Amino acid sequence: MTTKKISKAVLAYSGGLDTSVILLWLREAYGCEVVTFTADIGQGEEIEPARAKAQQFGVREIYIEDLRETFVVDYVWPMFRANAVYEHDYLLGTSIARPLIAKRQVEIAAVTGADAVAHGATGKGNDQVRFELGYLALEPNIAVIAPWREWDLLSRKKLLDYADKHGIPVEQKRGVAAPYSMDANLLHISYEGGELEDPACAPREDMWQRTASPQAAPNEGEDVTIDFAAGDAVAVNGETLTPAELLTMLNQLGGKHGVGRSDIVENRYVGMKSRGCYETPGGTVLLCARKALETIVLDREVMRLRLDLMPRYATLVYNGYWWSPERELLQTLFDESQRLVSGRVMLRLYKGNCQILSRESSNSLFDETVATFEDDGGAYHQGDAEGFIRLNALRLRLQQKIRKAVL
Structure with a gap:
């Protein structure tokens, strides 16, 4: 919990139960003004209702932005240039969205004069790390508020009770939780x-x-x-x-x-x-x-270098280090490989x-005259392979001599 006196906080706001409770809780716990930020990054839900709900609670500064193109151009496409996949299977869909949201929160804080940012991620997950590493990498002195690590509203019943007490509209019936x-x-x-x-x-x-x-x-x-x-x-x-x-x-x-x-x-x-x-x-x-x-x-060796570095890049994205110097350095390498x-x-x-x-591709390195099983007209001298094989077998032959002598 931050001990800094907070006058205004920018909240990543969806308009759902959790963030609506957080909006009012921030006012109670910190006595601060709240700026709401809602991003459309293609979640497939109507986001304008978030504006009406924020207005209902007297929020004066409401930011609702369509960031779909920015999301793909500046985050998804760079990540895909690295073919990034975490632990063989995960294409990092949640991970890659957090840097964008964090960046916009910090930018809005600067515009509105806010001295804090807040998110609704829980204290058990990765998102708290991703958001906060982004905040602090972009604005080292900003205060960060993570209600799930501070409040005692640790059950759905407590959230609903708080919503009832403060007149927060709840779309779902009490006792009926989303299955996932x-x-x-x-x-x-x-x-x-x-x-x-x-x-x-x-x-x-x-x-x-x-x-x-x-x-x-x-x-x-x-x-x-x-x-x-x-x-x-x-x-x-x-x-x-x-x-x-x-x-x-x-x-x-x-x-x-x-x-x-x-x-x-x-x-x-x-x-x-x-x-x-x-x-x-x-x-x-x-x-x-x-x-x-x-x-x-x-090129073969460029492909192999990319394959070696991709897992590290993917882990950086997964863990929240999008704004780190090492990710940016790797990005330069991956981008160059894509020219x-x-x-x-x-x-x-x-x-x-x-x-x-x-x-x-007009840039293809595949040469049919070399790869063909038919007569290549001298493009590749098959006899050259004998020396290539003998040189590469040298260490194997020497190793076998030692084994025979020992055994």
């Missing part, structure tokens, strides 16, 4: 809590919102082409789209064919294991296509799978 803790944006939707806390319990089919069941997906596959320019997707099926439009279209196409579901147990930064289910249809399609294009464009990653990939979506059909 969910987070959504243009890249993904996540599900945690409830019955999912038992890793042995399979998720119910009616839980999934963005993807069809592979069994219920169309019986005919659908071919899709994606064009890339300098590492970023720019068109789908020949249609040039803005980044947010493109990701939206891939979400629709992938979701229709059951692509992009994952059910994983991940290692949280705070130390515990957590089971989560994720839907990332567009991101899964995009990652598949990007990797296919890179196989013909990137020539331009071309077109065709893939087939079918019942949860992405099948690569073709890839082409």
